[in-house]
Amino acid sequence: MRFFSDNAAAACPEAMAAIVEANRLDTAYDGDAHSVRLNEAFSQVFETEVQALWLTTGTAANSLALAELCPPHGSIICHRDAHIQNDECGAPEFFTHGAKLLLAEGEGAKLTPASVDALLATVRKDVHQVQPHALSITNATEYGLVYSPQEVAALGRLAKERGLGFHMDGARFANAVARIGCSPADLTWRAGVDALSFGFVKNGGLSAEALIFFGEADVAATLYRRKRAGQLASKGRYLAAQILAMLKDDVWLRNARAANDAAARLAAAAGGRLVYPAEANEVFLKVSEAEAAALRAQSFDFYDWGPGEARLVTAWDSDQAHVEALAAAIGSL
Amino acid sequence: MRFFSDNAAAACPEAMAAIVEANRLDTAYDGDAHSVRLNEAFSQVFETEVQALWLTTGTAANSLALAELCPPHGSIICHRDAHIQNDECGAPEFFTHGAKLLLAEGEGAKLTPASVDALLATVRKDVHQVQPHALSITNATEYGLVYSPQEVAALGRLAKERGLGFHMDGARFANAVARIGCSPADLTWRAGVDALSFGFVKNGGLSAEALIFFGEADVAATLYRRKRAGQLASKGRYLAAQILAMLKDDVWLRNARAANDAAARLAAAAGGRLVYPAEANEVFLKVSEAEAAALRAQSFDFYDWGPGEARLVTAWDSDQAHVEALAAAIGSL
Amino acid sequence: MRFFSDNAAAACPEAMAAIVEANRLDTAYDGDAHSVRLNEAFSQVFETEVQALWLTTGTAANSLALAELCPPHGSIICHRDAHIQNDECGAPEFFTHGAKLLLAEGEGAKLTPASVDALLATVRKDVHQVQPHALSITNATEYGLVYSPQEVAALGRLAKERGLGFHMDGARFANAVARIGCSPADLTWRAGVDALSFGFVKNGGLSAEALIFFGEADVAATLYRRKRAGQLASKGRYLAAQILAMLKDDVWLRNARAANDAAARLAAAAGGRLVYPAEANEVFLKVSEAEAAALRAQSFDFYDWGPGEARLVTAWDSDQAHVEALAAAIGSL
């Protein structure tokens, strides 16, 4: 009974069917019948004209966004616990050619204007210091919290004031939107976001992620960078097809809701053990070593997350019975 | 009737079935049941212990190989018409952090010890010049020629003498092996090759390529570079599964033979129009603009390849009737 | 009366005379009569065979050292207040092609085995995280403290145990050696240091810094990197000459002692206002805004260093009368 990562989940039927359906002769790279529809499909989702690129990983999406927003001699403000800082093996540094990540504080991996301001105040405005060029947040965060449109907008205003590009790592963007029930537009460009890594793989995709640029963005350089990074798949139609299938009829939201609901079920059972409110599909639990062992002895698979804490991740396809069993097991600790 | 790229081909049934079969909960990244079998599967193919990594593009495979073989301050010798020079938007420079490509001459994009020696002779051995660290050849070449094991071995000896790592871009490695009918070992490590980009996508794969290191290679750095390049797919099982399915029962060779046969059929019809012998799945044809237009008027789709030349590419699934029709059309020019 | 930086000091007479003396036809780059003597001269200073390169800035020396010790996908442990982190505009990231700096804690910019261990404990040993490859300390530190040979050796042992290269930023190495009165060997290679940025410019040099590699180091790659970074001056003899002149008769130590003595004089006057013991040529003072203004009104020039603190830096040529005047002024606050 696996609760260690939504990356372990299967691909959803719609995505798989789309891939099978796309399995015929078509043009290479991103000129195929599916890829050319991406911009339009995402523009509908976001109620504005956007530029969308498929990519093979979220790491690539994040890094290409940051490379667009920050020069090699600049820095990117993110949370100390951000995925781009801790879990991408320096991909942002690789794609940006050596930009620095400046680490801000905040509960549950959430930044606030105050925490960003505090960090900015430490930077001297001279040529000896790397100057901030971008701000990156993760929504939902690495600890399963969700930024509201208002919270994003407050950061967006600060970013604009300080001349920072604004990136959102949305590996679990679907879970955030599902939680809030808002328009995807409210959580992104209307709140000042310039670029969004829109995650599909954790949410039932098979192999495709998307990078969305809002506004008058010129994506020409990003297209070259994508090719140059070995991210321009030669049979891109399979990537585009699964994304289109998951956008259609809001499959992406349905999947995210299922994952969120499963997490909510676990969180309800966890009660006072919760480290953070479970606002998306991750539940962080205070458990002793013995308790963690006890859960594992009952065949529940999950990650320890620092001493005395465990991380449980649900997915679009979390087995209802497994969830109930785990909820019960947590309740019985 | 498309003859413009093997990238336009569909995925073969075995690859697609493997992906569908792999569509269940498993561990993320490359720890899954399929990925952990890659080394063994390729070691059987190559009759020696190898280290194998899946990747999402051939460009990434080539570039990661070169990053292992050449430091940022070094250079890589390749043919003037090499894919790594002309068709990867500077990916080798990106992954190697700025190594130079030194361009050697040779008929049909084929290098010889003499052409490599001639290039090496132009390099001063001082700190003001970038020093060669690697040699990269493409087999089958960008013009559809095939290096024999003897030809590779001659280059391999030169590489070892001159302290150069030896890389083979095998985007169409299957076509080369199928053509020669030799052991894959003869064409690679037994001939001195250190690293092979083993192509699957052009040969009926859906989205997976492989990078093979022979000998006592330490792939640790490459594993970090793969992650850092956003190439460590979070659901890697779909990549591994299709590769394993194509290795099984030599599907990769069967596919390549089909493509080669189709090209041979076209070449036979082309006669004196052939620019190069068609040894793999590409046919380069001398045609006037009017002749090219005439072929296109009959619904044949292909690339012009410089003035007065056209490139026809066949694939594992080239339609027999289309091939015959094109052969006939060429004959009637 | 300037106390804001030892970079503001003049060049010492020996350095200047050496430059004037070197002003004749000689071979270019580093083949001249002076440059070829560097290895030997430094080997005498360090009582072991070393490899020495001149460079035009300390930033270049630090960054080339780090590029040798850390791959692009690795990280370098340094203090949160290290010069390489805060004052070199990302040069380490540039020269290493994007390695990360991991920031450890410690009083007065001084690392301890415990603080390094604590940082190392936060790094997961998997491919998703950048792995530490090097440790860098500054001696004397950015806050004017001096590591003893024992303290360096304790870090050196830790570095070796953990497989980390060990770099010392010795922009004020002379001040540290002068303070301790030890052999330069004790503070470096005998304590496990692999590479030393040996500063001359702050200590009375005009334009030359040195990078020293101890042990069996192969500096070939560094020589290429130096050229590639535009650091191989075409008339290198002027760089080598001033270094040799400052090594001769221990001018470097004499200069450093003068600077240290001036700082000690100020520190004695500062008494309880000292933020840190003044062990080298920097004095950090607690002063109110009004007090700082009062000092400035008396023509003393210095930097504020965070709220309520001022930094006073002495140099080899600090004017004795200015020092006494400042000491008196501090005493009268």
Added chain:
Amino acid sequence: MRFFSDNAAAACPEAMAAIVEANRLDTAYDGDAHSVRLNEAFSQVFETEVQALWLTTGTAANSLALAELCPPHGSIICHRDAHIQNDECGAPEFFTHGAKLLLAEGEGAKLTPASVDALLATVRKDVHQVQPHALSITNATEYGLVYSPQEVAALGRLAKERGLGFHMDGARFANAVARIGCSPADLTWRAGVDALSFGFVKNGGLSAEALIFFGEADVAATLYRRKRAGQLASKGRYLAAQILAMLKDDVWLRNARAANDAAARLAAAAGGRLVYPAEANEVFLKVSEAEAAALRAQSFDFYDWGPGEARLVTAWDSDQAHVEALAAAIGSL
């Protein structure tokens, strides 16, 4: 009797005197009394407002110019024999983060609109190929030829038409200006040049080179790149002082004329042995091995330059007697 490089020459008295004169307490980096006058001094030379930076090497000047004009995913057109291609150990690739150099043909290392056009015609305008962003020429060229203002302007027009930034490597710019007798403006911005590496070291400087940006250039990024490359010398006043001294009273032109005159004397003696007209301070000579040996036996020091050719370089301080002796020796071959 050395004729192998103008880098071997001494510093001229004016440069040395300026360094000695500048040897007093001043502000660090480029805030000193000399550095702040650079823009104005060069603006007078060029009869327009320019932005000027000192640097420690011509390689750094060239590379920083190219980093400003070309993104990492772009390419720079230069001559096959350009210094940036052959003699800087990949510095342009390092500073640009991996841009490619595209190599054009032309007699005597001189580009023409036709040769640039021919190269541009080989580049496909798609995302798979690196796209040209800059054009770089060397004046005087690596073979001692000089571009006239008209020739530069023709290339400048082409550059503008094709959207290319235009860089001039002026390591021997003084020799070119001295040869033509034109205004420096005519040879640069009036002819469309965006950035000029203005060489001083080969022309009697000690350690300073200059990078000049014309027009409305924003040099902010270049200032950060300079620091990041370890090129912001902490005692920059010695660099600025020597440049100012050489600009004053046209010392730079006087020095260049002396070097050109010495070369002209040698060229006159060489007659039919000349490989190229000696338009600056380099003379390329057809000589057999035996003849070269004969010259060396008479204590003349110079480089072979390919089989059957020798390179003789004169300098501002070429000894008149040595020049006459060499001229006589050449005449007697």
